[in-house]
Amino acid sequence: MSVTDSTKPVGIEVSLAIAEAVKLAEAEVIAAYPITPQTHIVEHLSDLVADGELNAEYVPVESEHSAMSACMGSSAAGARTFTATSSQGLMLMSEIVFIAPLLRLPIVMAVANRAISGPINIWNDHSDIMAVRDCGWIQMFVENGQEATDMTIISFRIAEDKNVMMPFILNLDGFTLSHFIEPITFPPQNLVKKYLPAYETSHKMDLNKPISIGLLGAPDVYTEARKATDDALVASKPHIVKALDEFEKMFGRKYNLVEKYRTEDAETIIVTMGSISETAMTAIDEMREAGEKVGLVRIRLWRPFPVEEFREAIRGCKNLAVVDRHIIMGFPEGPVATEIRALMYHEENRPKITNFVLGLGGRDVPRDHFKYIADRAKAEGRQGHYEIVGVFE
Amino acid sequence: MTKKNITMEASMKVGDIPLGFTAQPGTTRNFKTGDWRSARPVLDRDKCIYCGFCYIYCPDGVYQDMGAEEKYYKADLDYCKGCGVCAHECPKKCIQMVVEEV
Amino acid sequence: MKSAEVQFEKITAKTFPKGPDTLASGHRACQGCGEVLALRLLLKALGRDFMAVSATGCMEVCTGPFPQSAWEIPWLHVAFENAGAVASGVDAGNTILRRKGKLPDKRIPVVAIAGDGGTADIGLQSLSGALERYHENFIYVCLDNEAYMNTGIQRSSATPFGASTTTSPAGKMSKGQNTWKKNMPAIAAAHNIPYVATATPAHHLDLMNKIRRAAAIPGPAYIHVYAPCPTGWKMKAELSVESAKLAVKSRVFPLYEIIDGQYIINQKVDNPIPVADYLKAQGRFRHLAEEDIAMIQQRVNRDYEHLLKMAETFQGPLF
Numbered sequence: 001m002s003v004t005d006s007t008k009p010v011g012i013e014v015s016l017a018i019a020e021a022v023k024l025a026e027a028e029v030i031a032a033y034p035i036t037p038q039t040h041i042v043e044h045l046s047d048l049v050a051d052g053e054l055n056a057e058y059v060p061v062e063s064e065h066s067a068m069s070a071c072m073g074s075s076a077a078g079a080r081t082f083t084a085t086s087s088q089g090l091m092l093m094s095e096i097v098f099i100a101p102l103l104r105l106p107i108v109m110a111v112a113n114r115a116i117s118g119p120i121n122i123w124n125d126h127s128d129i130m131a132v133r134d135c136g137w138i139q140m141f142v143e144n145g146q147e148a149t150d151m152t153i154i155s156f157r158i159a160e161d162k163n164v165m166m167p168f169i170l171n172l173d174g175f176t177l178s179h180f181i182e183p184i185t186f187p188p189q190n191l192v193k194k195y196l197p198a199y200e201t202s203h204k205m206d207l208n209k210p211i212s213i214g215l216l217g218a219p220d221v222y223t224e225a226r227k228a229t230d231d232a233l234v235a236s237k238p239h240i241v242k243a244l245d246e247f248e249k250m251f252g253r254k255y256n257l258v259e260k261y262r263t264e265d266a267e268t269i270i271v272t273m274g275s276i277s278e279t280a281m282t283a284i285d286e287m288r289e290a291g292e293k294v295g296l297v298r299i300r301l302w303r304p305f306p307v308e309e310f311r312e313a314i315r316g317c318k319n320l321a322v323v324d325r326h327i328i329m330g331f332p333e334g335p336v337a338t339e340i341r342a343l344m345y346h347e348e349n350r351p352k353i354t355n356f357v358l359g360l361g362g363r364d365v366p367r368d369h370f371k372y373i374a375d376r377a378k379a380e381g382r383q384g385h386y387e388i389v390g391v392f393e
Numbered sequence: 394m395t396k397k398n399i400t401m402e403a404s405m406k407v408g409d410i411p412l413g414f415t416a417q418p419g420t421t422r423n424f425k426t427g428d429w430r431s432a433r434p435v436l437d438r439d440k441c442i443y444c445g446f447c448y449i450y451c452p453d454g455v456y457q458d459m460g461a462e463e464k465y466y467k468a469d470l471d472y473c474k475g476c477g478v479c480a481h482e483c484p485k486k487c488i489q490m491v492v493e494e495v
Numbered sequence: 496m497k498s499a500e501v502q503f504e505k506i507t508a509k510t511f512p513k514g515p516d517t518l519a520s521g522h523r524a525c526q527g528c529g530e531v532l533a534l535r536l537l538l539k540a541l542g543r544d545f546m547a548v549s550a551t552g553c554m555e556v557c558t559g560p561f562p563q564s565a566w567e568i569p570w571l572h573v574a575f576e577n578a579g580a581v582a583s584g585v586d587a588g589n590t591i592l593r594r595k596g597k598l599p600d601k602r603i604p605v606v607a608i609a610g611d612g613g614t615a616d617i618g619l620q621s622l623s624g625a626l627e628r629y630h631e632n633f634i635y636v637c638l639d640n641e642a643y644m645n646t647g648i649q650r651s652s653a654t655p656f657g658a659s660t661t662t663s664p665a666g667k668m669s670k671g672q673n674t675w676k677k678n679m680p681a682i683a684a685a686h687n688i689p690y691v692a693t694a695t696p697a698h699h700l701d702l703m704n705k706i707r708r709a710a711a712i713p714g715p716a717y718i719h720v721y722a723p724c725p726t727g728w729k730m731k732a733e734l735s736v737e738s739a740k741l742a743v744k745s746r747v748f749p750l751y752e753i754i755d756g757q758y759i760i761n762q763k764v765d766n767p768i769p770v771a772d773y774l775k776a777q778g779r780f781r782h783l784a785e786e787d788i789a790m791i792q793q794r795v796n797r798d799y800e801h802l803l804k805m806a807e808t809f810q811g812p813l814f
Contacts, residue, residue: 028591062620071584072571075588077584078592081584105413207544207546212559215564216561220403221410227407416559416562418519419519421521421564422520424521425521426521449699451532452527454519455520469520478736481737
């Protein structure tokens with residue numbers, strides 16, 4: 001009996017749960033190269049294939065560059081394809097990552113977010129994914145193990161949707177989420193089969209209907225090709241919403257593009273992505289108890305950016321404390337804050353935006369950091385330049 | 394600059410880009426490379442022994458087998474780039490490269 | 496069954512497939528391109544029941560300018576250095592779809608095609624990984640025109656000694672390329688794969704039958720094809736097939752196979768022409784002095800002796 005047969009929550013490491021979800025999704029090709037902290041995902045997938053629990057080809061490639069390249073090949077062959085990586089691995093494969101959206105190959109990739117070198121560091125932040133922010137993939141950040149498990153299944157459904165056909169990056173924080181043991185309820189296999197039917201496509205290498213994929217785009221069509229890719233990414237949003245709604249109908253767990261926590265009447269809203277949101281919520285509970293009007297907005301869908309949903313989520317607040325887990329070298333604000341400031345620029349009643357950088361390279365983010373940034377945002381704040389919480393200068 | 398000032402012509406509009414930026418098989422045939430040529434192969438059929446080396450060695454695949462009755466290979470000048478490999482490899486030297494008149 | 500005994504339908508002068516090409520005319524290869532000729536013959540040999548993956552390079556650019564394609568079989572190009580990995584992914588995809596009954600139960604050869612730069616330099620790691628992983632239907636074809644021609648004739652590790660390129664130019668202080676050509680077939684053979692071969696488009700039946708043998712043998716295969724480039728070699732376009740013949744006759748590019756580790760020389764060259772006769776038609780060697788050519792001759796002799804010894808020493812399959 002497999003853990004996924006259990007109808008009750010099972011205590012399992014989140015990386016293993018993601019691998020089990022890939023099994024439930026019946027992925028057909030997995031091509032991956034080991035890198036900390038992604039290793040437990042691919043080790044467990046290897047086990048599942050070796051034990052015959054997952055009928056798939058596991059391609060143990062010699063680098064992440066080849067991992068993504070092999071994924072391009074298997075997806076173009078028409079096979080449901082999964083990979084996982086992290087940090088330097090994502091950097092190494094990034095050349096190929098940027099090609100997948102144009103070719104409309106619905107690869108699903110879990111990224112166990114980890115700091116990039118230098119210095120070399122294996123711990124968590126978001127600098128890896130931010131380095132490939134503009135790659136054109138659908139990008140989501142998950143917060144906890146249940147969400148990571150569910151979203152693994154959902155991601156295949158979204159990526160392979162005939163109206164979408166885009167690759168999908170599932171971001172989960174390395175170690176602080178990937179290596180935690182959490183109680184997880186696995187969606188039953190028979191329902192997953194209904195939610196996520198076998199991948200069928202005519203967009204593939206087919207001996208009977210040969211097409212050529214990966215052509216040269218000269219100046220006369222390059223612009224149009226790039227715009228078509230952006231259009232496809234933006235147009236995926238309603239189909240993402242639909243997939244999340246249907247997941248809720250079948251499995252009872254609801255996921256929004258942007259999550260709100262105690263934002264009603266909040267004067268100050270903290271904006272986060274990923275697993276630190278759990279700590280942030282605890283901090284907000286404590287601040288609320290002390291009478292502070294503080295709330296949290298968590299961005300789940302990072303690309304395509306849920307512009308309307310985000311505007312709606314923060315409507316009415318006076319101060320935004322935007323958390324970044326990455327520094328844009330040579331620019332005064334991190335990527336999340338930069339984008340939010342740009343989005344809010346034309347709003348008439350825009351909040352004051354303050355940017356905080358924290359949790360770089362695995363630096364601990366305790367609850368009092370959130371209290372500190374809420375206070376700073378509410379007070380004057382340093383508008384225009386990020387502030388690193390807890391840096392020794 | 395206003396849009397009015399931009400006079401470029403689109404090869405293809407954004408909405409017409411096929412999913413995956415793909416192409417259909419064999420469609421380079423829509424592109425005639427014959428105008429690259431400065432000399433054309435002219436076959437002396439009397440000397441031709443129908444060996445097929447012109448057909449085999451043509452990098453551009455312009456030769457067509459005219460069959461056992463006609464017993465020769467015909468160059469499609471729509472595509473022939475005039476490289477002269479056929480003339481050079483012909484064992485009977487029955488293909489002459491004749492300079493194209495401009 | 497040993498790989499040497501694997502049966503396949505041999506192409507002869509009489510059975511040469513004379514139907515329409517599966518690589519369409521209208522591609523943008525230069526006049527007299529020996530590389531596209533090799534590609535055309537390769538496609539002719541395999542018919543329509545295979546899939547191709549190209550590395551970035553001359554052949555990819557010439558055959559796939561959107562919205563057109565010269566390919567009449569399923570074709571995929573992703574990037575420069577990863578043809579080996581992409582093709583192994585295609586094979587993995589085909590394998591699982593076959594196992595699940597989504598594809599007919601028939602082997603589909605997947606042919607990765609790259610130039611010498613995409614093979615011996617930037618793509619070597621990806622190729623090595625693919626050969627080592629032993630993908631059953633994987634064929635890798637290196638179309639070696641001995642420099643980065645697509646970007647403007649820069650030297651690669653497959654550029655022969657003495658050749659002047661745009662990054663190994665001959666000059667007062669330089670004789671052109673100052674290193675000896677990397678031995679890619681030996682590197683491929685070191686992966687203990689069942690089939691390695693060399694070929695040229697001038698020896699068309701030999702080339703086509705080697706491709707067919709590679710497709711018939713289960714397990715990865717590597718074929719190194721000498722691909723004359725009139726543009727990059729500063730040579731008359733009409734001489735591209737001729738130059739391949741001279742390369743073989745002079746022992747510069749011997750034709751051989753390595754089947755299950757056993758070296759088999761296909762065309763023994765007992766009375767070779769002088770290397771100078773091979774070099775003289777190509778402008779890239781024009782600057783070489785007599786003593787330079789003598790040195791190249793010596794090296795060619797040595798390499799050929801080595802090849803003969805390999806063929807004599809290892810009789811019968813090694814694995």
